[in-house]
Amino acid sequence: MAHRILRDHEADGWERSDFPIICESCLGDNPYVRMTKADYDKECKICTRPFTVFRWRPGRNARYKKTEICQTCCKLKNVCQVCLLDLEYGLPVQVRDTALNISTHDSIPKSDVNREYFAEEHDRKTRAGLDYESSFGKMRPNDTILKLQRTTPYYKRNQAHVCSFYIRGECTRGAECPYRHEMPETGELSQQNIKDRYYGVNDPVAMKLLGKAGEMGTLESPEDESIKTLYIGGLNSRILEQDIRDQFYAYGEVESIRILAEKACAFVTYTTREGAEKAAQELSNRLVVNGQRLKLTWGRPQAPRPDQDGSNQQGSVAHSGLLPRAVISQQHNQPPPMQYYMHPPPPNQDKPYYPSMDPQRMGAVISTQEAGGSSTSENSGASSSSYMMPPPQPYPPPPYGYMPSPYQQQYPPNHHHPGPMHHYGPPPAAYQYPQQPGPGSRPPPPASVVSAPTPDSAPTGSGAPSVSSQEPPAQ
């Protein structure tokens, strides 16, 4: 690299700035942040020009972070100066570029003098106020990218790095060691290169994300050929039947449209199966009515209601029973399941009461509650089942008779099993209701999970039979 002696800031193209361009996650959760600013402190990791380094601590349990690339480089790709993820979506450059089909890729030279020249030119133009062809402001969001984007800040990346002495077993600092005493993650994702990530080439995280995106895009048709109904979720009062009709008429003859205002959903039934399939295919990730983005899945035929004591969920989903179970549970999870101060009081019992509607349950895995929460697990042994108010019976068992309850027993209360893909709801560990799909309306996620607990359920084998014996005859 050229040996840099500061002669003249402007001429040499060294960069100065007043505030870093960073994303929310990197800035941290603390509204009070103390930041140091050091002019020309380090060279940019991409273009190797000296630039102003900002250094701060993004929260109490975070390490100190500093800007890694200069603002010129960051603006060229519209990424955060620290984490190099897109500012708007929080996605790696490669993912964003593929999803939006833009390519800034070729225009940026990558080697040596070329690169430095380009960066300096760009910087000079910016400072002179000339309008350069930055298209980032004009990008229209795509459904894929809206699905992929990160909506909440992710503070785990601000954790301290892993103690390399600990890995070898040699950390003598003990309690005061500021680094994490954990084993590092291995695997493809741990070999990342900042230049690859920036240019959007060969980025393992991006590939993984794109792989996932490819899979989740398709909405599979249900196996049951007689289903011609689509479920639409996320409705609000402004959406009229006519609006829905306008969206759906193009794909086939619409037999009926039923809106359920209190559940914020609607069901569209076609006369032909093909029409339904076509609509599903076309609209599955793109349904926007009156500016409102709606969720679209296949409907499920109503299961024959088993006789159960306690409140009957299935029956009380009286509208049409075409609601996939997974979706019912999802709906009730829409209100963010966080332990805030103002919980709505538990609904009175004349409305259907799902376990998932109890805000205390949401994600809060307390041992008594959790054990009690596995309501059908009489095998919970702990008397906590008596402690809980008679828990409403869950849905009838899914087709393959998998109950998550014995599975939950195996793990300490706070363990959130990573489990299958959680596109459709919160992790299964905390909840009683099965996350089971309607017949075939989802790729069979619990299949992998089913196999996992079977060795585990052997010890609780006594429990499992008792569970199944309690259950009403399967549908």
Added chain:
Amino acid sequence: MPKVKTNRVKYPEGWELIEPTLRELDAKMREAETDSHDGKRKCETLWPIFKVSHQRSRYVYDLYYRREEISKELYEFCLDQGYADRSLIAKWKKSGYERLCCLRCIQPRDHNYGTTCVCRVPKHLREEKVVECVHCGCQGCASGD
């Protein structure tokens, strides 16, 4: 810092009583200076120096101000000869700094944001309970704890 008894230095009376301890401490300092750096962090190698220096100054300070066993003359002699750090002792006389570890830890210019070292923060106000300050390895020199 005279380690050898020369003829030029006139030792005041009372010196014989404190001399052995002071020589011991000097030896300790010599040891700290010549220790190898293996297995230690770069900053950690300096910690024993600060520690012994504190200890030495503390001894002289205690003798004069607390136990009052030496005369002012002898005390001044120790300070002049370099057996104790005058400026550190000056800090110890102030309230709130009675247990100060070293002078670097209270120097705002040496720290980001113009603060003092973390070892100056009382333990009940800190978030991390176990700290070793990077300058002198101090684990907490606030007067409270």
